[in-house]
Amino acid sequence: MRHTYFCTISTLIAGVYILASAALIYGPASAEPVRPLLLEGKKTIYQRVVSHPGAKLFSGPEAQARVIDDKVKTFTAFYVYGRKDNRIRVGVSDNRIDGWLDADKTTFWKQAITMVFTNRMGRMPVLFFKDHEALETTCVDENLGEKIRGYVKISSGKDPVPAGFPVVAVEPPDTAVSEKNFYLLPVLNVDNSFGDRTKLLEVASIDPGIGGVDEGGKSSPTSGGAELRSGFVFVIDTTISMKPYIDQTLKQVRAIYDELEKNPNGDKIAFAVVAFRSSVQRSPGLQYTAKVVCDFKNVRQRRELEQALSQVEEATVSSHAFDEDSFAGVKEAVDRLDWSNYGSRIMLLVTDAGPLREGDPSSVTKMSPAVLADYIKTNRIYVTVVHLKTPAGARNHASAEKAYRELSRQADNQSSYIAVDASTSAKGAAAFDAVGRRLAKGYNDLVTATAEGKLLSAPAPSSKKAGLSPEEEARRIAESTGYAIQLQFLGTREGVRAPSVVKAWVADADLERLAREPQGQPVIAVQPALLVTKTQLSQLRKQLKAVFENAQQSFLKDDAKNFFQSILSAAAQMTRDPNAFTGSPGKNLAETGVMGEFLEGLPYKSAIMNLTEEEWYQKSTGEQKSILNHLEARIRLYEEYDRDSTNWEGFGSPNRDEWVYRIPLDMLP
Secondary structure, three states: OEEEOOOOOOOOOOOOOOOOOOOHHHHOOOOOOOOOOOOOOOOEEEEEEEEOOOOOOEEEOOOOOOOEOOOOOOOOEEEEEEOOOEEEEEEEEOOOOOOOEHHHEEEEEOOOOEEEOOOOOOOOOOOOOHHHHHHHHHHHOHHHHHHHHHHHHHOOOOOOOOOOEEEEEEOOOOOOOOOOOOEEEEEEEEEEOOOOOEEEEEEEEEOOOOOOOOOOOOOOOOOOOOOOOEEEEEEEEHHHHHHHHHHHHHHHHHHHHHHHHHHHHHHHHHEEEEEOOOOOOOHHHHHHOEEEEEEEHHHHHHHHHHHHHHOOOOOOOOOOOOEEEEHHHHHHHHHOOOOOOEEEEEEEEEOOOEEEOOOOOOOOOOOOOHHHHHHHHHOOOOEEEEEEEHHHHHHHHHHHHHHHHOOOOOOOOOOOEEEEEEOOOHHHHHHHHHHHHHHHOOOOOHHHHHHOOOOOOOOOOOOOOOOOOOHHHHHHHHHHHHHHHHHHHHHHHHOOOOOOOEEEEEEEEEEHHHHHHHOOOOOEEEEEEEEEEEEEEEHHHHHHHHHHHHHHHOOOOOOOOHHHHHOOOOHHHHHHHHHHHHHOOOOOOOOOHHHHHHOOOOOOOOOHHHHHEEEEHHHHHHHHHHHHHHHHHHHHHHHHHHOOOOOOOOOOOOOOOOOOEEEEEEEOO
């Protein structure tokens, strides 16, 4: 039996492609007053299919019917109007018929949810089982962990394939699907019988056949070319009390550069520095909120960075609060530095204060930790936070740690967060120095090993260990992220692709980890996402912004019900059918009595969709206001999605309104 090997990046999400200008492409609309077929058990939700590569649109169901369009765009979502023989009668809108598609060139689509692989931190490769019975039988096996490890070994070609082998595809152990190759992983069916531990999903893997060439509407992400290069940025707090750490950063950079000069691959790692303080509106004497001190410089350019860093001083006035705008520093680093030459992208945030968060009028980003974390991951950057726990910030430590753990949370449920005892500046500076050097060494080892053609060993899977020193935490983080980075880089360099069409069953959690840690938190292997067009994203942003602005005016005037129903309706419609939402963005599903059927049967739901109206009313005013703040943070994120120049996929279309973007489901309200 031949097995297909494939995987994907954490930030690569596949989805349905909805053609906004189909009326221009497919010609005159049918005059027939028809409506699509309804989903079984639904009164207002229509049946849809998504097209495969090579699909053609025909004028009729007959074998000799005229071809209307011989190049139907892959991942176009069609409403279903009927079926005859081996063809499906379809239309891109819910009030017109465009033609017929071969049934075997489509996949049935119950909702607009697709799955994306998480990065390979702390988990085994995902296995694709031939049917539900094969996966279910495996899940209840007494030796589940051993069984999964054996299946991976066999599927990877390291052992002979026995008769009746239940696995038809697997992620490769040593590479990942190229960021430049796009594919769809729609959810066809779901089995929730294993509760919160894992869902069993029937999926179809569809590869559109795009090979990483920029074709009108595709700005392919870069990974730095044939050689892996590492960009490492220090994002440092420069407020009062941070002088010892500013000085230590300069010493650290000089020492690392000294080591790199001895390494033949030393010029493949570069450093940058970004500084942040807090609101200059509240405290004008701070001079800046965030700024780039120096863009990336390798060892040959070290004097430029060292000189720029030597001129950095701590602030001479206090901020308006103990929390600083560290999120502004993070976003400045993402947006203003030139990351284009670096496949390994590392950020080290150093601060003794918590962040200004969403809802704080002084925050520049207005982003929550979760929203900013998604933005960082979208840009394929790995962030580590060094939290200097000083005596002055004792009352702030718990809230700051919570925020930074969320900001740096990785796919294996661990956070790239390092707490440093800074009871004295000397003690804190020494620990920070050890952490910085260890991280830099780890990522330099990654670059060197890749340049020499060596594969890094997968970090030994283990549950979170307590009591690690800051330097040991830094080693763990560098090994874990370095392994994931190398897999993705090699996959991109080698153009690793997904299979053209595979229909199979997968578990959304790492089964080997579940067997090893039955009481632990599941490690997610595939996670839900939506793919929306530029038009749909714009409409979602406009609708939620209007809801947010109205809520600001009326939130304390007993209008919480309308606020809740409005955002719930938007989230539910986007999850079921983004195209229908674009047509009626202000539709209140609760008022029309169909909210239940939109939510019923969804395999995954966003945060607001998991709330009942009764639970909403039981929340305090403060809790409801917090949800309002989270909504504002997501609106800000959608604006960043719209401006993103690297992650929109056009499938060759010059019409930007038709381009699509991946949105994690948990980034809906």
